[in-house]
Amino acid sequence: MNNLVDLDAHASPALATPRRANRAYLLPLIVFAIFALVPLSVLWGSQSFILALVTRIMILALAAMSLDLLIGYGAMISFGHAAYVGLGAYSVAILASHGITDGFIQLAVALSVSLIFAFFTGAISLRTKGVYFIMITLAFGQMLFFLGTSLAAYGGDDGLTLASRSMFFGSKFMKNDVAMYYVAFGVLLGAYLLLRAIVASRFGRVLRGIRENPVRMEAIGFAPYRYQLTAYVIAGMIAGVSGFLLANQTEFVSPAYTAWQRSGDLIFVLVLGGLGSLHGAIIGAAVFSLLADILSHYTENWALIFGPILILVVLYARGGITGLFGSKS
Amino acid sequence: MSNAPLQLQNICKNYGALRVTDDVSLNIEAGELHAIIGPNGAGKTTLIHQISGHAQSDSGRIIFDGQDVSRLPMAERARMGLVRSFQITSILPRFSALENVAIAVQARSGSSFSFFGNASKEPALNDAAIALLSRFGLAARAGVPAGQMSHGEKRQLEIAIALAAKPKLLLLDEPLAGTSHDESQRLINTLQELRKELPIVLIEHDMDAVFALADRVSVLVYGRIIASGSPQSIRDNAEVRAAYLGEEAA
Ligand SMILES: Nc1ncnc2c1ncn2[C@@H]1O[C@H](COP(=O)(O)OP(=O)(O)O)[C@@H](O)[C@H]1O
Ligand SMILES: [Mg+2]
Numbered sequence: 001m002n003n004l005v006d007l008d009a010h011a012s013p014a015l016a017t018p019r020r021a022n023r024a025y026l027l028p029l030i031v032f033a034i035f036a037l038v039p040l041s042v043l044w045g046s047q048s049f050i051l052a053l054v055t056r057i058m059i060l061a062l063a064a065m066s067l068d069l070l071i072g073y074g075a076m077i078s079f080g081h082a083a084y085v086g087l088g089a090y091s092v093a094i095l096a097s098h099g100i101t102d103g104f105i106q107l108a109v110a111l112s113v114s115l116i117f118a119f120f121t122g123a124i125s126l127r128t129k130g131v132y133f134i135m136i137t138l139a140f141g142q143m144l145f146f147l148g149t150s151l152a153a154y155g156g157d158d159g160l161t162l163a164s165r166s167m168f169f170g171s172k173f174m175k176n177d178v179a180m181y182y183v184a185f186g187v188l189l190g191a192y193l194l195l196r197a198i199v200a201s202r203f204g205r206v207l208r209g210i211r212e213n214p215v216r217m218e219a220i221g222f223a224p225y226r227y228q229l230t231a232y233v234i235a236g237m238i239a240g241v242s243g244f245l246l247a248n249q250t251e252f253v254s255p256a257y258t259a260w261q262r263s264g265d266l267i268f269v270l271v272l273g274g275l276g277s278l279h280g281a282i283i284g285a286a287v288f289s290l291l292a293d294i295l296s297h298y299t300e301n302w303a304l305i306f307g308p309i310l311i312l313v314v315l316y317a318r319g320g321i322t323g324l325f326g327s328k329s
Numbered sequence: 330m331s332n333a334p335l336q337l338q339n340i341c342k343n344y345g346a347l348r349v350t351d352d353v354s355l356n357i358e359a360g361e362l363h364a365i366i367g368p369n370g371a372g373k374t375t376l377i378h379q380i381s382g383h384a385q386s387d388s389g390r391i392i393f394d395g396q397d398v399s400r401l402p403m404a405e406r407a408r409m410g411l412v413r414s415f416q417i418t419s420i421l422p423r424f425s426a427l428e429n430v431a432i433a434v435q436a437r438s439g440s441s442f443s444f445f446g447n448a449s450k451e452p453a454l455n456d457a458a459i460a461l462l463s464r465f466g467l468a469a470r471a472g473v474p475a476g477q478m479s480h481g482e483k484r485q486l487e488i489a490i491a492l493a494a495k496p497k498l499l500l501l502d503e504p505l506a507g508t509s510h511d512e513s514q515r516l517i518n519t520l521q522e523l524r525k526e527l528p529i530v531l532i533e534h535d536m537d538a539v540f541a542l543a544d545r546v547s548v549l550v551y552g553r554i555i556a557s558g559s560p561q562s563i564r565d566n567a568e569v570r571a572a573y574l575g576e577e578a579a
Contacts, residue, residue, distance in 0.1 A: 202441045205448040209432050212421040219381065219419065220494040221407035221436040230442070 027325055028192065028279040035185055039178050051177050052249070053293060058184040059245045061285035062191055064269040065278055066238035071267070072276030073199050074231045075211035076126070079134045080141025081266050084114045084236045086148060086258030088243020093160045093253040103166030103174070110244045111237050117144075118236025122229050141263055148255030159254025166248055174248060184245050188282070191238050195278055198234070207231050268306065272313055274320030283321050332395070333358050334498055334528055335380070335411075340389030342375055342552075349375045350386070351552035357498065362524040364531045364539045366563075367549035368572075373532045374416050376549065377502045380530070381413040382406040394497060408437070410497030414490075414504055416532075418483045422476025426467055426486055429475050430458035433493035461489045465519065481512035488519070499529045505538060517542065540564070548572070 038054050063085050070076040091110035100106065121140040128136055149157045165174040173179045198204045209217045210224045217224060247253050256262070265288070273284020291309075295302035317323055333356035342350035349372045357363050365373050378384035380391060382403035391399045393411050401409075421429050431454040435441060438453065448454070462468045465485040470478060475486060484504055491499060504520075505513040517538050523529060524542065533539050539546060540560045547557040548569050556566045563569055 197446075198444050200447045200449065201445055202435055202439075202443040202448040202451075204444075205428070205432055205435070206441050209421050209424065212423055213419060215383070215415075216419045216421060216490075217432075218403045219383070219407055219413055219415070220433040220490065221404050222441065223402065223404040227441075 027322065028282075031279055031282050032189060032192075035188070039181055042178070048177060051181055053289065055177070055181045055184050055249050056246075057286050057289045058181075058188045058282075059242050059249060060265075060269065060289060061282040062184075062188050062245070063239045063242040064266050064273070064281035064285050065188075065191060065195060066235040066242070067266050068270055068275060068278055068281045069195055069199070069207075069231055069235045069238075071270060072278075072280075073204065073211060074207050074228055076228060076232065077134050077267075078125075078137040078232075078235075079260065079263050079267070080121075080137035080139070081235070081239055082260070082262035083141040083144045083258050084118065084239035085243040085246060085262065086144055086253075086255070087113045087117055088240035088245075089247035089253040089257050090148065090154070090243075091240075092166060092244055092247035093162055094154055096162050096164065096166075097154065097160060101164055101167045103168040106166050107241070107244055110240045114236045114240030114243075115233055118233040119229070122232035122236070126225055126228050126232065138260055138263070141258060141260055145255050145258045145260070148258055155254070157255065159252060159256070162247060162251040162253070165251065166244075180249060184249070187241060187245060191241070192278060192282075195238075199278070203227065203230070268310060270320075271310065272320055274322030277322045280320050280322035287321060331356055334394055335530070336390075336392040337380070338390040338392065340376075340379055340386045340391060342372075342379055342384065342387050349552050350379060353389070353549075353552070353554055355547060355554060355557065357528050357530055359528055360524075361544040362520070362529045362531060362542055364533060364543035364546045364560075365549055366533065366536070366539055366546060371549045372552040373549055374502055375552075377413055377500050377530070377532065381411060381500055383413075407494060410495060411500070412491045412494045412496035412498070413500035414487045414502055416502040416506065418480070418487055420475040420483055420486060420490070423474055425472050426462060426475050426478065426482075427455065427458050427471040429486060430461050430489050430493045431455055433490045434458055434461075437493075437495040458493060461493055462486075464492075465489050466515065481508040484508050484512070485516065485519075488516070492523075496527060499523070499527060501529060502532045503534060504531070505533060505535050513538070 035054065035058060039051060042048070042051060063081065067078065067081045070078050088110040091113055092106045095106050095109060125133055125136045125140065154160050164172065165180070168174070174183060199208070206217065206222055206227050209222070210227060214224045243257065246257065269284040269288045270281055272287055273282065274280030292302060295305055313320060335357035337353055337355045340350055340353050341348070353376065365376065367373055375384065379386045382398070382401055386399060390397055393406065394409060398406050398409065398411065421432070424432070428449060431449070434454045434457045435448065459468060459471060462471055465488065467482060467485060467489065470482060475483065478486065484507070488501070488504060505516055508516060513535065520529070520542055531542065543560050545558060546560050546563040547554050548563060550572045555572060556563055556569050
């Protein structure tokens with residue numbers, strides 16, 4: 001084992017061997033290839049619910065992947081990440097209820113609102129550490145939840161149904177479920193490539209270094225706070241986009257999107273799929289959603305079964321499902 | 330006004346009722362290797378924490394490079410060139426040895442708010458890091474995760490990291506602690522070279538190393554400097570012998 005590592009060091013000290021690098025690309029490649037081909041199954045007569053289910057998987061994956069930047073790469077365990085999904089979703093629904101259905105405007109608002117909320121709540125939360133950080137992010141998430149329930153004009157507790165999906169360039173093409181699917185697919189792929197670049201960049205390396213040992217990073221001149229806050233804002237904005245897609249896919253928003261249970265789901269998805277790999281979030285989202293879907297056919301209390309699964313993963317498969325494939329980056 | 334690169338002026342630090350640093354004043358002169366010795370619990374590490382900014386002083390002033398840095402956070406002091414090592418090894422365990430050093434090079438070359446481009450493939454950073462690793466005989470270990478290195482290798486790596494951060498003054502907290510005879514010999518040789526390049530504050534328990542390396546020695550006991558001077562004068566100081574060296578020499 002040690003010898004192998006040593007040989008690598010001689011051949012190319014900075015980099016993994018090309019062979020190993022290829023394997024690291026293989027799993028995400030397969031995952032995206034499958035997603036790209038799913039709509040074709042409709043040709044063979046599969047029902048449209050599969051399209052809707054997989055669209056929702058990709059939207060969940062997008063939110064979980066953004067959370068991976070925080071938890072997996074930044075060791076910032078946010079328990080309020082669903083707040084941004086809610087912000088993105090409500091941006092669409094509230095604007096639509098006022099007749100503003102242009103997707104670009106809705107998206108710009110979703111991104112701006114997420115940015116502002118992440119900046120201010122992150123600036124406060126990141127002054128704390130450990131369990132306090134978890135609690136304060138939870139509290140900010142709950143604040144949004146209760147704000148949502150109190151918005152009587154926008155449905156309060158009951159939420160709000162979208163009159164129509166977002167329009168782009170004056171076209172309503174997202175009405176088509178296959179189009180909706182590929183929009184979600186494109187966004188997920190784009191976000192994956194963006195986050196891949198970010199975690200490998202100078203910025204990402206600093207973020208990973210802070211995860212490893214913040215005091216060491218301070219001692220060589222990096223102030224963790226500003227890097228963590230930047231990551232917090234990026235992750236919030238990506239989750240906001242996931243909310244934008246979710247509102248469009250379900251054509252409905254409600255405060256339940258921002259409930260702490262949804263934030264917990266996102267963490268569960270990450271642990272299940274494997275932290276700190278990005279595609280782990282996607283695999284986790286798929287397994288989570290499929291399990292929920294299948295189990296719900298058999299029992300109302302399907303959520304009960306998730307507890308033991310989580311315990312098994314944590315005890316026996318620390319790297320999550322991705323870890324079982326042995327390709328973690 | 331002194332123009333010593335590092336000036337400690339009446340600095341104090343309490344932990345609860347315990348006075349750990351008690352009115353310490355000391356100038357570190359350009360080009361000197363200044364050793365600080367003292368029994369366990371004397372407050373040596375705390376003093377390094379205060380100088381580096383890892384802990385804030387309760388009172389007193391710290392002047393570095395002509396600037397009052399007393400209230401600056403550690404990262405800012407490090408960027409000014411006030412760089413330290415830790416008594417308890419502090420590395421990035423899942424980063425390779427190379428990346429541990431390369432990220433310190435990165436800290437002092439260009440912006441780290443750069444979101445594209447693979448940092449681990451930047452030749453300028455890697456070349457500088459390899460050069461430093463070579464200096465410590467660690468080039469062949471460049472690809473090994475730092476957490477899997479031997480204790481002695483980690484001690485050397487930590488000094489390589491500190492050097493990568495472009496120090497103008499180096500604070501070393503027991504760099505030889507726990508190293509084998511060969512490793513500590515190698516580190517002493519490296520320190521002999523380094524002392525020609527920049528002033529060093531060295532905390533060390535190995536008296537042979539201290540007396541071989543130091544231009545001046547200060548003795549810290551219960552947070553106070555009880556003596557400061559040439560190695561020879563410290564060896565001859567009766568109070569020091571009673572408080573500290575006596576038990577060591579025995
Ligand atoms: N963070 C802390 N909180 C409380 N007491 C501390 C802390 N750090 C050090 N001390 C105490 O301060 C004294 C000096 O410690 P230290 O600076 O580590 O000494 P040295 O490095 O000389 O062995 C010891 O009595 C130690 O217990
Ligand atoms: Mg100590």
